[in-house]
Amino acid sequence: MSSTVGIDLDGWQRLVDGLREAVLVVDPAGVVRVRNAAAADRFPRLCPGERFDVHVAGRQHDLGEGWNAWYFTDSALDHAHLRLAGGSSRQDTLKTIVQLAAELLGEHCVAVVPATRDRLEWWRCGGGEPTVARSPRRASTISEVLTGTSTLTRITSLGEGNWGVPEDFGSALAVPLGVGGALVVLRHGDFAPNDVERIRLFGKHAAVALESASRLTEQQRTIDILRSALLPLPLPEMRGVEMASVFIPAHQRALVGGDFYDVHPRTDGSATFALGDVCGHGLEAAVHSGRVRQSLQALSLVETNPVRLLHLLNTSLRATGSKLFTTIVVGELVPLSSGGARLSLASGGHPAPLILRTDGSVQEVSAPGAIVGILSDVRFHGEQVTLAPGDTLVLYSDGFTEARAHTDRTELFGEQRLRTVLKECKGLSAEEIARHCEEAVLKWLDRDDHDDLALLAVQAV
Incomplete structure (x- = not known):
């Protein structure tokens, strides 16, 4: 009715x-x-x-x-649910669960959850800072809750496990905490009927919050693993040269972009180095830049000549079917026994490298060539230069020269301004040169939007 x-x-x-x-x-x-x-x-x-x-x-x-x-x-429980919903990591959420349960439901609380390698984690709180311990997967007193065959278990004896609570507890209740987990609330007195229902309700909300936070934590871990493969590697230490870099993605929250640089030393003291720019922005460009870097690293094991290396890279990238093109400068560096270094360079549609000489003059290294990864019939030209001790080769992406002034978004930083900045770096180390260039362009931008920024400074010593 x-x-x-x-x-x-x-x-x-x-x-x-x-x-x-x-x-x-x-x-x-x-x-x-x-x-x-x-x-x-x-x-x-x-x-x-x-x-x-x-x-x-x-x-x-x-x-x-x-x-x-x-x-x-139940205002206290409602507030607790809101706090649980705000958890963004598994670890922080487990800490919050046991802290709130100890405050609102009993004197002590233990959250038992599955861990790696067939173990259990025991998150415990008795009013102070939560602690965690790990043990083999044995907890017979709460096994029915852990396996999901019971939604509530009254505990009279703790048995094995990393409980970390006083042995003279009066009452203990265990409720499920997601798949394979349990929330155990302990107090010296007995539980009233309403206490039992509050523990059940808290356990349900805690399980949802923990599942959500665990999912976010796993997603973030996956992102970090994938991102690490796209980030530039630390520059190697090499005899005869010092190197420094600048890498500022357009989307700094993602930490990755389409610009990249790499240096691959060889056992004979020489090295292949490169700086490039994949057209586009964000994750798609970053993924393609990773593909370019991996291809270049593999190809440099069998080919050291920069011109032939670019031809092989072009063929390799075209075979992937990607529609993104890449501009890049590839070089071979050979330290000289008399001091300085000999460089062989080839460019695929990229801004020409600049050399800061010890007398403060700046020279352009012209090595014209087509963009890489789109056309089958391409031409690349090589150029050889020698760096005397103190000379610095600077490779950069167009994010520097095309940076727009914060005072007038139609005005670009430009190559001439970059040359002027480099002239100001006379007598500075590679690291100081990189930082001076970075500071100059960031001051020009003044926190405005910008393209990916990459720079590699190679100084002969």
């Missing part, structure tokens, strides 16, 4: 279903007729048709003719 003495039960059900507080509609005979989802969580045994028997304070609303609506709010 959906309507009795003017009470529309279906209407009340629709009205209260979306409320966060627990609501029960009780008829004149004291029988529950309507229960919303929050009340089902808080009073699972109090189904419609059961006699209203609640021993906690609630707010009564007279509906007339002996009918009443009862509203129950």
Whole structure:
């Protein structure tokens, strides 16, 4: 029957279903007729048709003719649920779970959750800072909760496990905490019926929060692993040269971009180095730059001549079917026994490298060539230069020269301004040159949007 003495039960059900507080509609005979989802969580045994028997304070609303609506709010538990929902990592969420459970539900709390290598983690809190311990997967006293065959277990003896709580506890209850986990609340006194339901409800919310945080933690771990393969490697130490770099992606939250640089030393003291720029932005460009770097590293094992290396790289990238093209400068570095270094360079559509000589002059290294990865019929030209001790070769991406002034977004930083900045670096080390260039372009931008920025400084010593 959906309507009795003017009470529309279906209407009340629709009205209260979306409320966060627990609501029960009780008829004149004291029988529950309507229960919303929050009340089902808080009073699972109090189904419609059961006699209203609640021993906690609630707010009564007279509906007339002996009918009443009862509203129950647990502000402390609601606040705890909000705190749980804000967890972003598995570790922080587990700490919050045991802290809140110890504060609101008992003197001590232990969260037992699956860990790697078939072990269990025991997160414990007794009012202080949460601690964690690990053990083999043995916890017979709460095994039914851990396996999901029970939704509530009363514990009379702790048994094995890293409980870390006083042995003279009075009562302990265990409820599920997600798949393979359990939340154990301990206190010196006994639990009242309402305490049991609060622990059940807290356990449900804690399990949801832990599952969500665990998923986010695993996603972040996957992202970090994938990102690490796309980030530049630390520059190697090499005899006869010092190197420094600048790498600032356009999307700094992602930490990756389409610009890249690499240096691959060989056992004979020489090295292949490169700096490039994949067209596009963000993750797609970063993934393609990773493909370029991996191809170049593999190809440099069998070919050292920069011109032939670019031809092989072009063929390799075209075979992937990608529509993104790359501009790049590839070089071979050979330290000279008399001091300085000999460089062989080839460029694929990239801004020409610059050399800062010890007298403060700046020279361009012209090695024209087509973009890489799109056309089958391409031409590349090589150029050889010698760096005397103190001379510095600077490779850079167009993010530097095309950086737009914060005062006038139509004005570019430009190659001439970059040359001027390099002239100011006379007598500086490779690291100081890289930092001076970085500071100059960032001051020019003044926190405005920009393209990826990459620079590699190679100084003969």
